[in-house]
Amino acid sequence: MANQFLLYTIFLVFFISLFPPLIHQLSLSEDVAAVPSFAFSWVDNNDTFVAGAVATIMVKVIGKFDPAKFKHPFNPNISVNDKTGNSSYISGVSSNFGGNFGDWRISFVPIMTGLFNVLITDDHFNVFDSSLHFQVTPGKIYPSASVVSWNNGVSEFVAGTRASVMVLPKDAFGNNISSASEGLNSYNFTLSISTFNGSAATMFNFTNKGWDITGYLEIEFVVATAGNLLLHVEGDNQTLRGCPLMFIVYPGSLDVSKCLLQWEVETKYFQIFSLMEGFIHQHDQYGNLVPGFYEFDVEVIENGTNLIIPVTDMQFKQVGLGIQLFSFSLMEPGDFKLMIYHKEMNNSISTMPFHFTVYIGYCDGMNSIVNGSGLNDSVAGEAARFSVLLKDAYLYPSLIELESLQVQIVNEFDSYHTQASIHPMKMVNGTLCGMDLNCGAQNDVELAFITLADTNLDPRSMKFSAFDVSYIPEKSGIYEIRVFCGNIPLNGGHPFSKAVSPGKVNISLSGPVKFSPKVAKLTKNEITVRLMDSYSNPVLLQQSKLKLEIGSVNRSGFSTWTFVDNKDGTYNGSYMAKDVGTYELCASFEGMRFLPCPFGVNVYTSEYFPRVQNDSVWVWEDDSIAFDALENDYFAGHNITIFEFSKPGHGSTLQYGRLFRYTPFKGFYGRDSFSYTICDVNGNIASGGVDISVLSIPPQFVSVPSQLLATEDVISPQFGGFPGLEIIYSDSTENISITFSAQSGTVFLSPMLMQFWKPSWSIATISNEVGETTELTLTGSLGEINFAIQLVQYFGDENFYGTDAIQVSTMNKNGKNKLDIPILVEPINDPPFINLPPFVILDQGSEEVIIFTRVRDKSAVFVGDPDLLHYPGNKSRFLVMFSVEVSSGFLSTKLPADLVSTTELKLKTSYQWQPLQTFVTISEHFTVKAKGIRFRGTLEDCNSVLEQLVYQGDKHHAILTVTVNDMGNYGCYPDCSEMMSIPHFVEASVSLMRERPLSSLFAH
Incomplete structure (x- = not known):
């Protein structure tokens, strides 16, 4: 059993030594398994939202998750249409990743309609979820x-x-x-x-x-x-x-029935031998003046007989757009009617017939006299009067009937007409007196040249030359007074001007009009008082006579200030109470108190009233922002209501409880604002404003080429610049900047096309060295920049080919926008190079000697090719044809075994290259010895051969010839089928000598 365990241990150690990466991978798999998974879904599976509503994504944790064991918290990014976070698609992105995993959620407000995809990513937890989609429908009309x-x-x-x-x-x-x-x-x-x-x-x-x-x-x-x-x-x-x-x-077509007749003088009485003048206003059916000169017919008909009076000097003249002046002389006295009509349209103008009277009189407008105090400035409500003496051209009294005299008194501000009373005057002992006055005379000498035989005569049937005019102007202001004798204006047609000032202050019509019943202590508060006369005219310049009085017992803690005239009949008075409580106030004028008196004012501490601080927010022009405007406001308690708010001028504002959401209108940038008013539980209100800075986003790319093409060591494109790049920006006049740079090249403007810039353009071009790259910065307006970027050219670094990227960044005063445009630099075939000395002094003491041992720079290469620098594939596939040959003697070297098939030799007795016949391989190398050696291999092989190349010969001088043929290869790996060119062939000769020459010239 022990032997089995020992055998198992030996096998395990051997397995680990053979497959350490696998064991590492297994350990990583265990670590990854500990990372929880996350699932995302819409709340209630609702994936359709109204713009402006809140969309919520539920986050479900799958597996065991202890946040304390992870270096980074779970904080995923949310992207919609490749835009991360707040954008023109969504706004108000927020998340809740608290301790309760069951309540994890991501919320945002969709603001653009359409169908969108949501991408949720978190690199630390390997989250990449694009399974959610949502639909947005428009909100209510705004x-x-x-x-x-x-x-x-x-x-x-x-x-x-x-x-x-x-x-x-x-x-x-x-x-x-x-x-x-x-x-x-x-x-x-x-x-x-x-x-x-x-x-x-x-x-x-x-x-x-x-x-x-x-x-x-x-x-x-x-x-x-x-x-x-x-x-x-x-x-x-x-x-x-x-x-x-x-x-x-x-205007529409002429409607004769809508045409109007307007007189130079509004009267029905015309003096004989005077000129009747009137203006015909040509109207369409809606009362618009119709241009053109239409022919009207005018008839004068005598009342009673209905006979048409012949008019011999009738004249028509166009005096304005759609206005004709007609005139004719009045040669006969009597009562007449005027008819103006259009014969072809068989219709007369409105207000026809016009009845008028031609009286016998000889009043002269310049010689007649208008005089009296009634023409001077006066006070509203006071009677004013003046007299009118009519005289003819010879300064004799001119008699007319009472109705023929007309007086117009008009307020310039509102065209208010004041009615005038006109009475004839009589002469008593050389003094003119009104008919209703007793001048103290016992016998009447003269009444306007007509004796009063019967005191019961009606004055309207009599003629007079002197008149008394009286009137009472009730409104203050500037008046114009015009007097007409029939159709003859007196005073040469010039009006008399007079000013009517307000009367005395009427206490019953005046009084406080604005005050707050609740004020804060130690605060200057205002009360507004309006002063009016008996005719409701505003009374000015009376601030010194106004006084604000306090009726409370405690007067020591109360201060008042003098009233200030607002120049419109109102006056502002100020007061301040130092203690809380109820105060009774009265406003008075010259000691007379206005009603209401007293009026109560309750004084509170300042904490009783809400206070609003103005807010300042900023938002991008294509975004939306929600903010709590009440966050920095003060109010007692917790109940506060946004009573009202105004609409901003360049955006929309929606209210969500205490929050406002502002969205600028498309295309707007700059400053916007709106105001709002809050109301607390006590009914106190306060107002403030929100100042909004709408920032223009940096210039955006609307057209970007997917890839650019260039050629190695050639300015690209050769003519003009790269097409397809275009930017947009909100302000076409503001100066913006765009910067170009490339990692492996230089970006510049085509100098040939820059000469076609408009003289008015002021594009600034700056090239800066930033690290190892050169940046080209253009500054100008949008139109100038869009023209200039069509002239952009690219020149790669020396011998560079392959994939590069042009970094483009647009800038305005608010930020920067970046973009990378890939550019493929196609290679060209660069010739290889040979870096050998012109001669080499060989060691005289040995017949076999390594040629380049003493002269080689350790950091240099003997043979190279610029195309190898950026070769995209394995450099072992970059092959060249390489040969070395000596004029006398032999060369020997070691070659790798994989060159056997391509190695050729030139023997001493032959002038032809022959394949390798016999060889012996030791340690994957073989040794060759010949007059010439040739093979197809890598540049590393070539340099290795030269580094160990041995010369064997007994002569004092020989020529070594080295050749390199790149075989048309210029870095087109892996597919060179369309990337071949004519091969480049280079050759170098090195003089081999046993003694050092006097100069390098002797080496050749």
Whole structure:
């Protein structure tokens, strides 16, 4: 039994000595078996998600797993479409690998629609799982992410025709929403049209038509207002992307019934021998001015007789786009009616007939006098009056009926008209007095040149030359006053201007309009008071008369500040309470208190109120980010509500409880922001903002060649550069950089094509030595870079061939993007070389001597070939034809046994190469002796032969000839069928001598 155990032990030791790798492999297998396996599956087997929802992968541990025994924790990477972690496909990647293995999971938020594959990897645990797929459908429509455009690009219309816009609905992540995902549900959008100055324009028959066959939502409406307009489309109070849409509406055809007559002076009384002037506004059915010069007919008909009065000097003149001026002289007094019509269309313009009166009068607009304090600045609510004295061209009084005098008093700000009261005036003892005034005279001398025989006469049937005008302006502001004698403007047609200031403060109409009933102690708080006069005009510059008073007993802990004028009738006062409690406040003006008085203010500690800190976040332009905006905010208790938040201008914001998720719109980069308001359990609110930096991603490659081809020791390509490389970048004007380098070569720009650069281009090219490589860096705009990279050329290192890679990296101010482009450098046949001295001095004391013993440099080779340097296969397959021959004497050397079949000799008596006939092999080598030796072998064989080559001869001088033929071989292993070329043959001669020559020339 002992002998059997000893035999078994000896066998085991012998087995281990023969097969140590196998034993090592068995031990590794035991280690690998200890590593657990992992299985991955979707929660509830749900592999379909709505964009923005949370997708969860359950992780199941198979086998025993003690994390403490492993150097690295289990922390797998998750990749979607070859993008690891957060990307344009998924966001918010997180994991839970706690102590409970049953609750291990990986979560992320899918943000792009489509069908995707998930790759889960962990090198430390040999995890490589690609079994999971998931489908993402679009979320709900997000109006501000949806894109609106004109149907078929048509943006020019004629008033009265239908216009159509198309809405490409998108969710908050920019995914297209279709009827397939949303069914046939239609969405209600609202449209409005404005001019470029902001005024509203008209449209009709607005209709949401729903989905069309191309996957858009169609909206139709009838355009009405002509001009260059802006279309605004909204949904849920959000403006759609692309708005406002500019469009042009041209007027429709002329509609005579819609044409309007506008007067130079709005009156029905015209002075005889004056000129009647009016403007005909040519309108279509929607009231748009129709350009062109249309022929209208004008008739003047006498009332009562219905006789047409002949007009001899009727003139028409185009004075604007779609506006005609007509004029004619009034030669007869009386009552008339004016008819303007279009004979061919058999219709008259609107407001026809126009009734007017031609009176006999000779009022002169320049000589007549308008005077009085009522033309001066005044106070709102105070009566103002002025007088009007009508005179003719000769400064005589000009008499007209009361109704012929017209006064217009208009507020410049809002076109508010103030009604004026006009009364005739009488002359008493040389003084003009109003008809309703008692001037103290007992006998009337004159009433505008007409005696008052009967005091019961109606003034409307009489004529006067002097008038009293009174009015009460109620609104403050700047007024224009115009006075007309019939159709004759006084003061040369220039208006009188006056300013009306607010009246005294009306306490009942004034008072506090804004204050907070709850404030923090030791904090400066504001109260806003509005001052109004009796006509609700804002009263300015009264801050010194305002006062904020406290009615509480404890006044020592209360401070107030003077009021500040806001220049709009409101004033801000400030106060601060030093202690908590309830305070009663009153605001007063010149000692008179406003209502409510008092009003209560509760003062709390600052911890009672929420405080919001503004947030700053950043996100890549193609990514999405979720963040807790309340994380740095303060609020009492745990219950807080995001009361409201605004929409950012260039992205979408969704709320998930306390989290906001922001996604920039496609193509946007830069700064964006939105605000939010929180509310605590006590109803206190606080507002803050989120400042978002959307970073442009480094330039991306949109076109990359799969492989480039080059030739050894040749600039490639010979003409131009490598095609197929193109990058994209968000900002076409920003300077970006792209860097090229190669491990076994140099990258540069074609100098020939660089001369075709545009003069305006400013591409910077820099070459830097980085380690053993040279980097080419180009800096310029996107268009310049894309042109320049078409000029890239490659030149490999000397004698290099095989596989190389051009490393390309694009950079902007935010980061770098890298890419390797493989390049195959095809070899060319380089000639072999022989590195031997021109002569060798042999030892005179021996007949047989090793030729190159004394001269060989230990680091050099006798024979070589540049193609061997990068030969991809086994170097034993790189064969050359090698020969050595001496002019006199013999050569002898040892050759490996595997060269027997290719070895040839040249004997002393022969001039032909002959196959080896006899040989003796010792230690896998054989010895040959002949005048010449030739064989096909490796370069190592050649160098070995030369190193031990022995010369035998009795003469003082002989010539050694060495030849190498590479047989057309240039590193094309393993397939040389298409890679052969003409063989390269090199030869070298070495003078062998027993004595040292005087110079190297004697060696030849």
